Amino acid sequence: MTFELETAANPEGLKRVVIEPVSRVEGHGKVTLLLDDDNRVHQARFHIVEFRGFEKFIQGRPYWEVPVIVQRLCGICPVSHNLGAAKAMDMIVGAQLTPSAEKLRRLMHLGQVLQSHALHFYYLASPDLLFGFDSDVAKRNIVGVAAAYPDVARQGVALRKYGQEVIRLTSGKRIHGTGAIPGGVNKNLSMEERDSLLKDIDQMIAWSRDAVELIKKIYCDRPDFYNGFGYFKSCFMSLVRDDGALDLYHGGLRARDEHGQAIFDHLDYSHYWDYVHEEVKSWSYMKFPFIRSRGREEGWYRVGPLARINNCDFIPTPLAETERKVFKAFGGGSATQATLAYHWARMIEMLHCAEGIQELLHDNDLLGSDLVNRGERALRGVGVIEAPRGTLIHHYRINEDELIVRANLIVSTTHNNHAMNEAVRQVALQYLDGQQLTEGLLNHIEVAIRAFDPCLSCATHAVGKMPLEVELVDAGGNVIDRLNKNSDGRCDA
Amino acid sequence: MSKTITIDGLAVPFQEGQTIMDAALVSGVYIPHLCHNPEFKPHGSCKLCTVNVNGRNVASCTMPAVEGQQVLSDIAELNADRLALTQMLFVEGNHLCPACEKTGNCQLQAVAYYLGMMSPHYNHFYPQREADASHPDVMLDRNRCIYCELCVRASREVDGKNVFGLSGRGIKTLLVVNSASGLLGDTDLAVTDKAAHVCPTGAILIKRHGYAVPIGQRVFDHITIKEVQTGGSDE
Numbered sequence: 001m002t003f004e005l006e007t008a009a010n011p012e013g014l015k016r017v018v019i020e021p022v023s024r025v026e027g028h029g030k031v032t033l034l035l036d037d038d039n040r041v042h043q044a045r046f047h048i049v050e051f052r053g054f055e056k057f058i059q060g061r062p063y064w065e066v067p068v069i070v071q072r073l074c075g076i077c078p079v080s081h082n083l084g085a086a087k088a089m090d091m092i093v094g095a096q097l098t099p100s101a102e103k104l105r106r107l108m109h110l111g112q113v114l115q116s117h118a119l120h121f122y123y124l125a126s127p128d129l130l131f132g133f134d135s136d137v138a139k140r141n142i143v144g145v146a147a148a149y150p151d152v153a154r155q156g157v158a159l160r161k162y163g164q165e166v167i168r169l170t171s172g173k174r175i176h177g178t179g180a181i182p183g184g185v186n187k188n189l190s191m192e193e194r195d196s197l198l199k200d201i202d203q204m205i206a207w208s209r210d211a212v213e214l215i216k217k218i219y220c221d222r223p224d225f226y227n228g229f230g231y232f233k234s235c236f237m238s239l240v241r242d243d244g245a246l247d248l249y250h251g252g253l254r255a256r257d258e259h260g261q262a263i264f265d266h267l268d269y270s271h272y273w274d275y276v277h278e279e280v281k282s283w284s285y286m287k288f289p290f291i292r293s294r295g296r297e298e299g300w301y302r303v304g305p306l307a308r309i310n311n312c313d314f315i316p317t318p319l320a321e322t323e324r325k326v327f328k329a330f331g332g333g334s335a336t337q338a339t340l341a342y343h344w345a346r347m348i349e350m351l352h353c354a355e356g357i358q359e360l361l362h363d364n365d366l367l368g369s370d371l372v373n374r375g376e377r378a379l380r381g382v383g384v385i386e387a388p389r390g391t392l393i394h395h396y397r398i399n400e401d402e403l404i405v406r407a408n409l410i411v412s413t414t415h416n417n418h419a420m421n422e423a424v425r426q427v428a429l430q431y432l433d434g435q436q437l438t439e440g441l442l443n444h445i446e447v448a449i450r451a452f453d454p455c456l457s458c459a460t461h462a463v464g465k466m467p468l469e470v471e472l473v474d475a476g477g478n479v480i481d482r483l484n485k486n487s488d489g490r491c492d493a
Numbered sequence: 494m495s496k497t498i499t500i501d502g503l504a505v506p507f508q509e510g511q512t513i514m515d516a517a518l519v520s521g522v523y524i525p526h527l528c529h530n531p532e533f534k535p536h537g538s539c540k541l542c543t544v545n546v547n548g549r550n551v552a553s554c555t556m557p558a559v560e561g562q563q564v565l566s567d568i569a570e571l572n573a574d575r576l577a578l579t580q581m582l583f584v585e586g587n588h589l590c591p592a593c594e595k596t597g598n599c600q601l602q603a604v605a606y607y608l609g610m611m612s613p614h615y616n617h618f619y620p621q622r623e624a625d626a627s628h629p630d631v632m633l634d635r636n637r638c639i640y641c642e643l644c645v646r647a648s649r650e651v652d653g654k655n656v657f658g659l660s661g662r663g664i665k666t667l668l669v670v671n672s673a674s675g676l677l678g679d680t681d682l683a684v685t686d687k688a689a690h691v692c693p694t695g696a697i698l699i700k701r702h703g704y705a706v707p708i709g710q711r712v713f714d715h716i717t718i719k720e721v722q723t724g725g726s727d728e
Contacts, residue, residue: 064701066592181703
């Protein structure tokens with residue numbers, strides 16, 4: 001581990017290098033590096049520089065409004081927030097979901113994860129993976145991918161479009177719909193809607209298989225590089241189904257340590273705070289969760305596709321399960337710890353989503369009309385779901401007037417906060433330590449961050465146009481070198 | 494032979510005692526309005542329905558129709574005023590449409606769409622207003638109140654209860670309720686009362702019903718407020 005690089009012993013007099021903003025991620029973040037005169041790295045941090053405040057400003061709002069408000073946290077994964085909050089509100093209204101309601105929600109969520117994974121792999125990550133981390137920055141974007149690999153880019157766009165269409169038909173809108181409500185959903189699928197989705201699902205499965213093959217080939221062509229890039233060991237946490245299967249919508253919490261040993265398993269998430277705590281650090285707006293039994297230093301963990309594929313005992317769809325076995329065999333049968341293995345795991349999950357959508361579309365419960373249930377009201381609700389980027393916790397308390405009095409959200413990227421910082425420190429040591437900095441070298445740090453697909457807030461739509469400014473400041477505070485990446489991708493000194 | 498007025502060049506018949514608004518609505522002529530509801534006595538407060546009658550601007554919901562009136566309504570100058578009034582209503586309150594459960598069913602939002610409102614234009618006031626959820630079945634969210642007094646009129650004229658009233662003046666006007674504690678839960682409002690169902694915005698809501706109607710099936714999802722309120726087409 002590289003804890004010693006989190007805070008330099010003597011920051012005075014060190015050069016400060018800033019990557020701001022980190023591009024091709026959702027939201028706004030920056031990386032700061034403190035280097036000495038020989039460019040040796042003394043401190044490396046990934047900061048989240050935006051402040052949202054949702055937990056505060058939903059206080060005083062009625063509980064049934066919350067699933068719709070909180071999905072505005074994000075434009076990429078709003079369904080996950082909508083469903084996470086709706087699951088918490090199911091507890092508050094005392095509802096046991098009807099089969100139709102649960103399957104419609106599951107369909108919506110599979111569409112969500114499918115489109116989000118497609119967005120990340122094709123739009124955000126593939127430029128690095130297809131062209132190289134330090135390739136021509138002018139081409140290292142989705143437009144460059146579309147020019148060099150038009151079929152790959154087209155498939156990415158079509159997969160995302162399909163996932164968005166699943167969301168639209170289950171929630172009313174492609175982004176920020178209103179499908180999930182406390183105790184159920186507000187619409188079913190008509191036969192026409194169901195058939196329109198069935199028409200293209202075989203193609204989506206085929207393209208998802210191609211995506212798995214593509215990342216597998218990229219990875220296996222240079223296994224030592226991909227395994228070693230930003231490598232570190234950690235615990236993993238995710239939901240799993242009662243029988244240990246991968247389940248993105250519901251299950252118990254499973255955490256395993258870096259040796260694959262269980263820390264907890266099939267945990268009822270409604271008391272998550274007995275097992276997961278959060279630490280605050282002064283230099284980031286994002287908290288640092290940790291597993292309570294292992295303490296602050298040893299209790300950090302990773303969530304998301306890599307954690308889920310490592311943690312589950314099997315995937316309940318055949319093609320994805322076959323690929324999971326290949327993935328596991330590649331890792332020697334134990335949990336794969338490589339940072340860039342996130343991409344591979346993510347595409348296996350995308351295949352699972354496509355298969356899962358197909359399976360659900362043949363279930364007539366989607367056409368059912370028994371959509372909402374209510375039971376005995378409670379004053380507290382916890383909803384946990386596996387969002388595209390990992391475990392998402394929504395926790396609310398209401399008063400007797402049914403208004404929110406307290407909210408706590410631990411979003412996927414927050415769980416990964418420590419791990420992303422660890423990846424940044426590892427890459428800084430591996431590739432930047434003692435080197436003359438270049439844009440390509442700095443992009444290595446961004447590549448490590450992107451592997452986690454961090455969602456730093458709502459979506460940024462400025463793909464490929466994010467400006468980047470790097471300054472080298474000497475011990476006296478004087479700028480001695482500056483590198484700018486303009487919004488058109490050109491670099492100048 | 495019935496008497497007529499002319500609205501934007503169209504002959505509109507009316508009965509004695511009708512206002513210009515009454516005559517227009519019966520004939521399928523839409524004059525944008527918010528505080529007016531044909532079920533209640535005219536109020537004349539929102540001024541959106543201002544028309545020009547024989548050269549003079551008047552509220553069409555309170556102005557009696559008189560034989561031979563030449564009324565101008567759908568003209569650029571008046572529509573610009575209506576847009577400005579609507580924008581001012583938006584910035585005076587806290588109308589957060591993306592998260593409001595009345596979205597798609599809200600007359601304020603529908604009028605804004607009808608008038609082509611693309612932005613609030615004016616600086617938001619962001620007033621501090623309280624939500625009152627003390628009633629078991631009805632919620633009062635003052636953030637969205639536009640002071641049309643439809644709830645006041647409904648409670649007084651239909652329910653016979655006087656639950657609601659306006660307090661204060663000007664920008665400090667506030668919707669208040671008739672109970673010693675000032676809480677809705679301590680009034681005699683019933684969920685079946687007309688006053689609980691008449692709000693044109695999301696200020697008075699029936700609890701636990703938010704978002705039950707899916708997108709695509711809400712009142713204004715596919716047709717404009719003109720079509721809803723006149724039964725005609727949006728031509």
